[in-house]
Amino acid sequence: MNIKGIKLKVTLLLILCWSISQAGLGQTNKGRLVEHIVRKSETVYSIAQRYGTSVEKVYELNPWAKDKIKDGDKLMVLSTLDSLEIASQQTRTHRIEAGETVYRICRMYDISEEALLRANPGISASHFPIGVELRIPASTTTHTTDSLSHEEREEHKAKREAIKVLLMLPFKGMPRHVEFYEGFLMGMNDLKKDGISINLTALDIPDLNTLKHHVSSGILYGHDLVIGGISDDQIQLIASKMPSEGLYVIPFSSQEYSNLKASNFIRINQPAREVVARAIPKFLDKYNGYKIYLAGRNQDREEPFADELKKSLKQSGSDVRYIDLDRQTTVNDLPARSVVVPVSSSRDLGLKLFSAISHNNCTIFGYPQWQSYGTDFLSKARKYNATIYSSFFFDPESPDGKLFLTKYRAWFNKKTGNNYPKFSVLGYDMARYFIRGYASLGLELTTHSHLLPSDGLQLDIELDRMVEANGFGNMKFYFVTYAQDGSIQRISL
Template identity: 40%
Template sequence: MTLSDTCRRTLLTLSATLLIYIGSSAQSGRRIREHEVQREETVYSIARRYGIAIDKLYELNPWARQQIKVGDKLLIPSTPATSSASPTSTTPTKGKKHRVSNGETLYGISRTYGIDLADLLRANPGLTSSSVQVGMELIIPSAKDDSTTSVAPTRSEENDSSQPSQVAQAQTRILMLLPLKKDKHFVEFYEGFLLGMYQLKKAGISMQLTTLDVPNDEALDAYIEAGSLRGKDLVIGGVTEGQIRAIAAASGYNYYIIPFSKTNNLESSDGRVILTNAHTSTIVDRVIPAFLQKYKGREVIFASRPGDTEDRFVTQLRSELSHAGLPFRSIQVGSGLVGGLTADAVIVPISPDRNLALATMAAIGNRAGGITLFGHPQWQAYGSQFQQQLRRYNTTIYSTFFFDPTLPESKAFLSQFTGWFSHKVSNSYPKYSVLGYDLARYFIRAYSMYGRSFVSSMSSIPSDGLQLDFYLQRSEGQNVYTNTRFFFVHYPNTGVITREAH
C-alpha cells in the first residue's frame, strides 16, 4: 500500500483513528491496494470495479465523501483468492508488456497489474522512477500468489517468551502520534515508516498501524484520557518534552519509542521507554575513548578562528587528552599563516561550523600527506561538493546517523520512495524518511520475533538500518532504554565511504 498525496491529506483532516492494515488478517484476509482516479470515474464505479461496498471504500477514504478528482489516490481493500472483483479488473499474465502513458508512475503501474514494485524493477534492470519515460515498454512479471499467507493465533500479552520466530506470531499493534499538519518532516517520517512496514509484510509479518494527528499537547492528553494507548504493542511519536513525558507516564502499552527528541529523567509507567536518539553527552562519552584508541600516538591539533565557540565534544576531548598526558595543541586558521603541521597530525576544528571547516581545509592546503581531518556529525548536511573535499584529507567524522545514497540498498530505497510518494527524499540531517523506514523495520520485526522480551535478545535481531543501527542500554533501575550506537564515518582519498559501528 502507499501513502499518496491524497492519503496524506486524508490523514491531516481526520479527527478519528486511521487504521492501516498490512499483511493478512487471520479473520478477514484483507489487504490494501491503491487506485488512481481516472477521467469520468465515480466512487460508485470504482467500488463496482473492485467488487466492494461503497461503505468499505469510504471507510479507508472518508475524504472521498465530499469529492474525488482525476489523479486522486484511493485505498482499496481487497480479498485474495476469494475476491469478487468485477471482470474489468486487470489480470496479469506472464511476460506481459506495458507501454508507459503520460502521468503514469512505476508504483501505479505495479498496482495496476497487482505486483510488487520491487518485482517490476527486477524485471526491468536499470529502471528507476527518474528514468522511466512516456512510451517506454516495460516487462510485467507474473503476479505472485500470496493467498497462502497466514497468521498464528493472537499472542497473549502476558507471554514474554524469548523464543524467536522468523514470521510474526501475531499482529503487532502500533500507534503513531505525530503533528502531521505542522511539519513535512513528520509526514516524510510517516511515509518512510509505511515503506518499512511494506518490506516486513513481504516477509510475512502482520501488523496494524493506528495514526493519530497530535497538533498540540492538549490533543495528546485527550487521546491518553480516552485510552487510545491501551492495548498497543509499540507507541511511536511525541515531539515536545511535555508530550514525551505524558506518553512515558501513561499506561496500557508495552513499549514507547521516542524517535526524535531527547528528554532527561523520564519516568515510565508499566511500559518500557526507548530513546532512539541518545543525548549528546551520552554519545560523546562513548566517542572520546574510541577516538583516543583510533588515534593513539598521534598529535591532535585543534583548529579555530577568533570568535569560534568550542563545542562539547572538543572541550571533553581536550580535557581527556590533558588528563592522559597526550600531545595536543591549538592553531588559528584563516590567516594563511599556519605552519608546523606534522605529517601524521589529526586536525579537529573546534565547532561544526561549515566556514570553519572550509578555512581549516584551506589552511592544510596541499600539505595533506598523512594528515587526518576529524569532524562533526553536521558536516553531512553541507552538500556533495563539501563531501568531496573531505576525501582530500582522509576525513573521519563521528555520528549517530549516516546515510550513504551510493549504496545499492540506499538507491533501491530512494527509488521506491519516489515511486510510492511522487516526491524525492528531503535533503535533511537526519533524513526523516529513512529514520521512519529504519525504525519500522527494526522494532516491528524485533517485536514480532520476541514479543516484550526483544530488548534482551538484541544479539539475535538484525540491525541493518540504512541510516542508524541499534544497541539498547537500560538506565539503572528504570524501564528506560537508550540507543547508544554511533559510527565513525571515513571518507577515504579513494574508494567507497565506510561506516564503522561502535
C-alpha cells in the same frame, strides 16, 4: 572441577534426560531434539532461527548459554524443522562479489533480507564485504507453507498474531513527520514480505489537548508498540499512561528523562553529551600513536567534543597542541601521522582549516553537521580522508540508499526531503527494527536487542538501560570517513 561447575553439569544432565524422555530418544510432538555445534559469529538468536525455535527455548535446554557462547560449544536445540530443511540451511553458501548487495543476493535466492541477515550475524546492508562467504537460509515460505494448499496458506496467515502499532504525531503542516510516516509504511511493507502481520493505527496529534482526549479514551491499551510524542508534555503524558504490556518509543527527542513514570520506554535520539562520551574513547583508539591538534580562531566557541578531547588528553598526560588559524594562514609543518580537530562544527571554520593545511599527509576529524554542508564542502574534506562521528548517517549514493530513494519516489511520486537526518529513512529504519524486534522478542526486545541485526540505512540501534532513568536508550553511532578515492566508509560503533 569446582562445585559450581559440578552443579551446572548436573543441571544440564537433568534437563537433557527430561528432554530425551519426553522426546522418545530425540522426537517430540513439538519437534526434534538435535545437537548443534556453535560456529564463529553465530548467536543464540541466529541458531534459534535456524532451527525454527525461540531464544527462550534454547535457553531452557542450555541455561549456561545466557552468559556467552563461543565457537565449538555444543547446544541442545528442540527443532521444529525436519532434517532436510536444516541441512539446506547449513550447506547453501554464497561468496560476495564486487557490486553485489543484500537486495540482489536475496532476489537471487528468493529469500527475505531479514532471513539473510539473521543467518549471517555481523553482515548488514552497509557492511557487505567482498569475498565473505554467506550462509543462505531456506526460504521462509518453504519452512512453513510450501506444502499447504492455497486455502491452508490463507488460514495459516490469518492465525498469525498481528503486531499492533500506534503512531501518534502531528502530521498537518509537518512535512517531515509525513515523510517519517511514509518511510514507516515502506518498512512495514518489507516486514510483511517476511511474513510479519502488522496492524497500524496512525493518529494526527496537533496539540496536547488532542493527545489527552485520545489517551483518556484508552487508546494506548492493546498496542504492542506506541511511537510518538514530540514535546516534553506529550512524552510525559504518554509515558504516565503507558500500560506495561507494551513498549513506548520516543522517536525524536534527545532529552534526558529522569522522571518519566514508565520503565518500558525507549529513547532513540541520543543527547549530544552521551554521543561525545562514547566517541572520545573510540577516537583515541583510532588515532593511537598520532599527534593530535586542536584548531580554531578567537571567534570560535569550543564545542563539547573538543573540550572533552582536551580533558582526556590532559588526563592521559598527553600534550594538547593548538593551531591558531588567526595567526597561521598556512599550516605546512605537521608530521605525517597527525590528526587535526577543529574546535567547533562551524562550516566557516572547516573551510578555513581545509585552505590552511597545504598538504594532505595529515588527516582531519570533524562533526556530524558536516554531512549537511553540501558536496563542495565534503569534496574538500576528502583531500584529508576526513572522518566524522554521528548518530545518523545516510549515503544516497550507496546501492541500498539509491534503491530506497527510487522506491520512495515510485511509491509517493516525489523526492524525499533534503534534511538531516532524513525523516523518511528514519521511519523506515525504526519500523523494520522495532516491529521485527517485537515479533521475535516481545517485551524482551529492550534487554536482548543485541540479538537483532543492526542494519539501518541511516540509524543503527542497540539498546541499553539509561543511567539517569528507568528506560532504555540507543547506544550506537558511526564513524564515517570521506576517503580520497571518493568512497565513503561507515563503521557502526
